[in-house]
Amino acid sequence: MGLLSGMFMGALFGIAIMAGWRYMMMLRSKSRAAKAADIKLLGSLDREDLKKLCGDNYPEWISFPVYEQVRASFWICEIALHLSRRLGFFAFFKQVKWLNKQLSKLWPYVAEAATIIIRESVEPILEEYRPSAISSLKFSKLSLGNVAPKIEGIRVQSTKPGQITMDMDFRWGGNPDIVLGIAAAGVSLPIQLKDLQVFTIIRVIFQLCDEIPCISAVVVALLSEPKPRFDYTLKAVGGSLTAVPGLSDMIEDTVTSIITDMLQWPHRIVVPLGGVPVDTSDLELKPQGKLMLTIGKANHLKNMEMMGKSDPYAVAFIRPLEKFKTKVIENNLNPVWNQMFHLTVEDKETQYAVVEVFDEDIGSDQRLGIAKLPLVDLEPQIEKDIELRLQPSLDMLKIKDKKDRGTITVKAMYHPFTKEEQDAALAEEKRMLEEKEKMRDDGAINSTMDAVDDPKHVVG
The missing domain is CATH 3.15.10 (Bactericidal permeability-increasing protein; domain 1)
Known part of the structure; x- marks a missing residue:
């Protein structure tokens, strides 16, 4: 009897579980159908409509079907910007x-x-x-x-x-x-x-x-x-x-x-990155313009000689691999050069021209002074007269001797490139580097860092 009653109670319990499960599934189905209807309704609205309804507080389950309208990369950018502003x-x-x-x-x-x-x-x-x-x-x-x-x-x-x-x-x-x-x-x-x-x-x-x-x-x-x-x-x-x-x-x-x-x-x-070849030309460094820099004269240079006076010359560059030097003025602390150099500019907003003055000597030449000229202040096609104060180094924190080194006077004019001039500048930069490497291999210069005279870049 106990066995029969147990079987009966077990059958009732099983039927109750099945009925309850069916009821719960019906409720879940109705809830999902209602939610789907809401999503379909919201899906017919655009971003502006939702902003009017919800402000910026979108429910987490709302998304926008934009895959055919914009590139996925745009939304990555938008997410990053949103995170930086919101969080x-x-x-x-x-x-x-x-x-x-x-x-x-x-x-x-x-x-x-x-x-x-x-x-x-x-x-x-x-x-x-x-x-x-x-x-x-x-x-x-x-x-x-x-x-x-x-x-x-x-x-x-x-x-x-x-x-x-x-x-x-x-x-x-x-x-x-x-x-x-x-x-x-x-x-x-x-x-x-x-x-x-x-x-x-x-x-x-x-x-x-x-x-x-x-x-x-x-x-x-x-x-x-x-x-x-x-x-x-x-x-x-x-x-x-x-x-x-x-x-x-x-x-x-x-x-x-x-x-x-x-x-x-x-x-x-x-x-x-990745296995698919991509065009990175827009990301690479390109010439933006040309700086026409005339090194005029220097005044009150520091004398480095025990007997007589220094034999100064000046070096100008924006990139260390593109250095040009003036002629040497012997036995003179107030030299006049009046030589023009054409220097390539890649980013006028952040770059600067460097002018160094050296004393030519047997063995190693000594630096008399150095100065830099920020390019951001130059107006296109307008020549500007500038007097620069020479310093022992561009990093004055490491210099103990901070005595006056004199001044150097320059004229500067910035010329922005056209597309054709940009292509020509790229070809000229390649030619110059190849020429300097050849000069180094032939022993004419010791390093591609050495300053050289180039008739295409210097006007005496």
């Missing part, structure tokens, strides 16, 4: 924290790959920018260590269809093991780079596309303001830095020149 610091703080966590995990693999790339790509650059006093400059040892860099902040600077521009605060207090093999003045000396500290702001431009991973190319550059900070110490391995006089300063000048000429905005590195 502000906290959203990007979480994003930065996540990026640093992933970078720490990936750093051993990133460092290994970066070491190979640096050795293959940087050594030719070191040779190109090598000072004339150094006959060989290569890596004897190269390891980036196990401490990953950190991103301390991200700011979205601009968004437009197909492109996002961000600035990232970058810091690296790494423990790399870098040894440079240097040969100079008949002495071979391994130099170890220690206690590396890097702080800079990196400008990153993402070129977006519709295909996964949604980024077709990345542009990377260092911002010039505030000035990138690279702190390190140089230690001779088994010797002394004094074995080659001025070696530490030469290495520091070389590093500064490479960073300024290759990595500091407007100069940039363009990296295509």
Whole structure:
């Protein structure tokens, strides 16, 4: 009897469960049908209609069928801009924290790959920018260590269809093991780079596309303001830095020149991503205009000679690889040159022209003074007379002797390029670099960093 009653109660219980389940499914179906009707109604409204109804507080389940109307990359830009405005610091703080966590995990693999790339790509650059006093400059040892860099902040600077521009605060207090093999003045000396500290702001431009991973190319550059900070110490391995006089300063000048000429905005590195070939020509650095710079005269130069007076000449450049020099005026502290140079400008808003005055001497020429001329203040096609005060260095924080070095007077006029002039300038830049490399190979100059006279760029 107990068995029968148990079977009966079990059957009733099962029927009750089935009936309840059917009832719940009917309610769920009605709810989903009602929600679908609401979504269909809202789907017939456009963005402006919804703003009138809801303001900016859209329900999370509302979306817009825009796939056929605009590129997906536009909405990525809009989302990034929305996050930066709506969520502000906290959203990007979480994003930065996540990026640093992933970078720490990936750093051993990133460092290994970066070491190979640096050795293959940087050594030719070191040779190109090598000072004339150094006959060989290569890596004897190269390891980036196990401490990953950190991103301390991200700011979205601009968004437009197909492109996002961000600035990232970058810091690296790494423990790399870098040894440079240097040969100079008949002495071979391994130099170890220690206690590396890097702080800079990196400008990153993402070129977006519709295909996964949604980024077709990345542009990377260092911002010039505030000035990138690279702190390190140089230690001779088994010797002394004094074995080659001025070696530490030469290495520091070389590093500064490479960073300024290759990595500091407007100069940039363009990296295509993904397997689909893309056109990155719009992202690459292009000539924007021409600076016609006339170096007139200098006054009250500092005398560097024990007997007699200095033999000054001036060097003008925007990029260190495109330097031009005036004639030498012997035994004169108030020289007059009146020579014009045509210098290529890539970004008038951020670049400046540099004018250096040297004393020609046997062996190594001595710098008498240096000055820079920001281009942003120049009006197109209007010549401007400017007097520049000469300084011992552009980085006065490292200079103890801050005595007056005199002045130099110049005339400057900026000419913006047409498309045809831009193409001609690109071809001329290539010709000049090839000519300087040939001169270096023939022994006419020691380095492509050396200043030269070029009849196409100088008017005496």
